[in-house]
Amino acid sequence: MAMAQARTASALLRRYLSASPATRARGLASLSADRTRNSRKEDGLSGWRAGAALAAVTSLLLPAVSFSEELQRMSVQQSAETIETSKDVSRSLSADTIEDLLAELRAACDEDRVVVDVDEREAHAKSWNTYHSVVAIPDIVVHPKSQEEVVAIVKACAKYKVPVTPFAGATSLEGHTLTLEKGVSINMNSMKKVKELHLDDMDVIVEPGIGWIELNEYLKPHGLFFPLDPGPGATIGGMCATRCSGSMAVRYGTMRDNVISLKAVVANGDLVKTAARARKSAAGYDLTRLLIGSEGTLGVITEVTLRLQKIPEAAVVAMCNFKSVGDAASVAIATMHSGIQVSRVELLDEVMMKAINLANDKNYPEEVTLMFELIGTEAYTQEQTLRVKKIVEEHNGSDFVFADTPAEKEELWKIRKEAFWSTAVLRPGAEAMVTDVCVPLSRLAECISNSKTRLLASSLPNTLLAHAGDGNFHAIILFDPTNKEEVEEALELSNGMVHDSLSMEGTCTGEHGIGVGKMKYMEKELGAEAMSMMGSIKRALDPSNLMNPGKIIPDKFCQ
């Protein structure tokens, strides 16, 4: 077992190191996605476990850590117990129906893009990074290349009443892409063209399968960028569907604020355009925002018009340390109150810093850390940085340091972005549960301190990190999915954090979305009336419940 895992880990490292810089920049998620089509059986690891394996390999470089011990602790559980999502509500399709549907799909797309191979179907049965286990395997996987093909696919599925689940970067964390009722998984990754770039208007029209990292590589020579940065490997379509945000939401807002318009194929096969390309519009119901955050339950997004930003003239990245997460959160709050225009305020606890050091061979202080970014002109950023430094000193912060070179700054944000996977070094082979609460800013210090107390008392290794300027934070809890007590402990920790957040007028998800994991909190957070309204919208637009069924809205509000 240990030897097989060693081979697995070194094969992964070889693949990672031999990948192109662009692929490496997209992180392990992209390797996982590549494996979807090519060689999933080769290593048999999920994206999370690939991260765990790579982190273990990286730790080989460090004298303090015994690699063979780490490998022995890697208990890769390929058939993890299904947690929470054990309902099997698969609609059984007759062999004839599947044959008829296949014939129509093959007429719509090239034959080799309509796949029934079992490996590929299994690879589309869940996201790579979620702890939620596979419930059912889709009957067919389709890889459309155009909007017209998506229309034909959805129309064929509507005709035979077959469920449709979009699948893109597979970085979502709450079981969003589980094909609970089998059917067709639509892999959007072949639709990644930039259709139109309007420099004068500072907007771009893209297909949904393009990743945010790829898009930013394309935009850079034009002096522009798109400011949302969720998991490396995430696509614009998936980002719309989850209403994601990331580290720069504190300055630029979430996906809700950065999409001008989109096109989507709804359940009956109609292609709907939600808005004009103008920056503002008051023309009727806001269909753009109805689809943003709909997680594939209302339609398949096929085109997105995005608002772009100028790459700032100057950026300062500063780091400082604190004795407690509460102190660090208080500084984040004070900074926001001061009116300083930060573009990022990220909080990482001391355990997260230790994991980052181990996984990246770094030597950062293993203390609660705040990372700031300030952008603008050279003079402005320098002046604002001094103001931040003063606030930090007033709140017992220490070791205020700057990242100097562009390469150093880029590396810091990359390390921060991959912190989720770095956590794996603390217990290679374990599963990871990621929590995601968000409270009004004034409650952040209290809420995050409560969570830290719970996490410190837990027997499970865990890390804590926050988009502190937004009041949004995550714990990453490592557990053995085959150990009932550990599963219960992880769920209890997550549950406690959500209930704390709800009691402070917060939400069960600041940015990751609902999927299957957060459905149980929806009524408590929003009330039965709001849930009934969501159910009415879902029934009106998707009366046969074909679009990503079983997500967001609990069954009782869908009937």
Ligand SMILES: Cc1cc2nc3c(=O)[nH]c(=O)nc-3n(C[C@H](O)[C@H](O)[C@H](O)COP(=O)(O)OP(=O)(O)OC[C@H]3O[C@@H](n4cnc5c(N)ncnc54)[C@H](O)[C@@H]3O)c2cc1C
């Ligand atoms: C290391 C890491 C860091 C992360 N950091 C952040 C963060 O900082 N902020 C944040 O918000 N999230 C973060 N995430 C979560 C994740 O990256 C986001 O939820 C992301 O938006 C998902 O995009 P995706 O392309 O991977 O979508 P997928 O996981 O493929 O799909 C997500 C959902 O969108 C639907 N969908 C996908 N494409 C379409 C489409 N074209 N039309 C309709 N529905 C569609 C799917 O059916 C599914 O319901 C992180 C994840 C990881 C692994």
